[in-house]
Amino acid sequence: MKEPFAQRLGRIPPYLFRELDKLKAKTKGDIIDLGEGSPDQPTPMGIVNSMIKAVARTENHRYPTYAGKISAREAVAAWYHRRFGVKLDPGKEIAMVLGSKEGVAHFIWAFCGPGDSIGISDPSYPIYPNQVWLSGARPVPVPLLEENRFLPDLDNLAKIGNKIKLLCLNYPNNPTAGVADLGFFRDIVRLAQKYGFYLLNDCVYSELYFGKRKPPSILQVPGAKERSIEFHSLSKTFNMAGWRIGMAVGNKGLIQALLRIKQNTDSGPFGAIQDAAIYALNHSEKLAAETRKLYLRRRNIFCDELAHFGWQIPKPAATFYIWTKVPNKSNSYNFALSLLKYCRVITAPGIGFGRYGKGYIRFALVQNEKRLRQAAKRIGRWLS
CATH class of the missing domain: 3.90.1150.10 (Aspartate Aminotransferase, domain 1)
Structure with a gap:
């Protein structure tokens, strides 16, 4: 059958x-x-206890707002400024998501469709190519080679730059553990500006680094926000994988496109989990x-x-x-x-x-x- x-x-x-x-x-x-x-x-128990208290608040028993609580988005903006020196508008440039996996998937659905070609790192977390296929678009492999420190070759990217609509990045990288520095992000942003493609960076491992060199955000590059969206998750840093909470930040138009999909698929993270996320971000260091x-x-x-x-x-x-x-x-x-x-x-x-x-x-x-x-x-x- x-x-x-x-x-x-x-x-x-x-x-x-x-x-x-x-x-x-x-x-x-x-x-x-x-x-x-x-x-x-x-x-961590501080996060758990903040969640326990938040569950009793009647405001959290109603549907949450699609973009997330303004208090949660303000906490994200404050953390971003402390950690990366990047200023974000909590009202327009931040959305709370059900973990970065959900956010990435829904953004790809919002941004990609039949006839589009999307640059995908290879190897990569399977969610990226799979969601591109589901959207009707076509993944274009972008090799990550050990001799290039598992970073895309810029000359190869230039060859496909006018063919792709979006380049999906993930740094620090899963599975290779490769790390991008700010110089690499500057080069990538220049290519995106030259050829007109957009950038997605899944930055969920930004706090799991060893040594004094902190992994940067792509949004630290001047002008990057015009063409970029970045995803973070609390799953790895705070041992909250089962809680399903993360955030999307960046270009307000890209954030709004993501929210148009979310408005028709889910109602946003549970309010009490967002309150716990505020505690986590406020105590992140x-x-x-x-x-x-x-x-x-x-x-x-x-x-x-x-x-x-x-x-x-x-x-x-x-x-x-x-x-x-x-x-x-x-x-x-x-x-x-x-x-x-x-x-x-x-x-x-x-x-x-x-x-x-x-x-x-x-x-x-x-x-x-x-x-x-x-x-x-x-x-x-x-x-x-």
């Missing part, structure tokens, strides 16, 4: 992390899951510093343990991902299956993030230090 579903569903491949869940369910034994980037730590210390320790433990067995892995400068070539030029998917079969460790094969992820593997540092040591020892002994 022919399936009665819309043809657009046939354009998107099975979702990588759903496939990892299926493999996990079929595998017996003590499994260490380093596949999906879902933080394992509890949400202390809370984010604690999160960075946690992942710095985990990064060092995991990489150093594997180094004892001869697998030298570069330590990333940001995110909680380890992105590395698989040993002996193995097939990344088969290597991931072998790690699950012989080591009981779930990972994300690079090929699942795009053609240029071939030959790479991604580890998410979302287990405690003891479990990360166990995972590294299992892998190291198997490789030995």
Whole structure:
């Protein structure tokens, strides 16, 4: 019997992390899951307590406003100014979203359609190309190569600049952990201005950096706001992945386009969660510093343990991902299956993030230090 579903569903491949869940369910034994980037730590109690108090407020029992509470948008604007030195109008240049995943998806639906070509980093978080396909537009792969520090090659971008409507960026990057500096963003903005395309930067890992160099916002570049929208999430920085709260900021026209879709699909984040987000943003410096210390320790433990067995892995400068070539030029998917079969460790094969992820593997540092040591020892002994 022919399936009665819309043809657009046939354009998107099975979702990588759903496939990892299926493999996990079929595998017996003590499994260490380093596949999906879902933080394992509890949400800080200050955020939880602010949510508990907010739930009792009757104002939060009604439909929220589509753009989000003005108090939440003001907190975002204040945080943006403290963190990036960027001024935003809370009334026009900020929208609260149900996590960056929802915001990115709805923006792509608002901005892209049949006949449009959209530049998508390859490898990339699968949401970007999949949502482009669902919109009826066509993804144009933009390779991220290790020799270019996993940044798009500017000469290659210039060749497609007059063909694409939008370029989707994600820095700090998932899955590669690559970091863009302000100079790169200046070059990208210049290209966008020259060729007329727009820019989306998914900046959800901006607070997970190691060292003194803070990842910038693309909006720090003069003139970038004319052609850019940027997304942030509280999921990673504050261990709030299940809360589904984030924000879109940038060009007021792009924000309004996003809201036109949201007005017809959802009613915005629950008001009490927005109140908790205000607390998180107002205390972000202390809370984010604690999160960075946690992942710095985990990064060092995991990489150093594997180094004892001869697998030298570069330590990333940001995110909680380890992105590395698989040993002996193995097939990344088969290597991931072998790690699950012989080591009981779930990972994300690079090929699942795009053609240029071939030959790479991604580890998410979302287990405690003891479990990360166990995972590294299992892998190291198997490789030995």
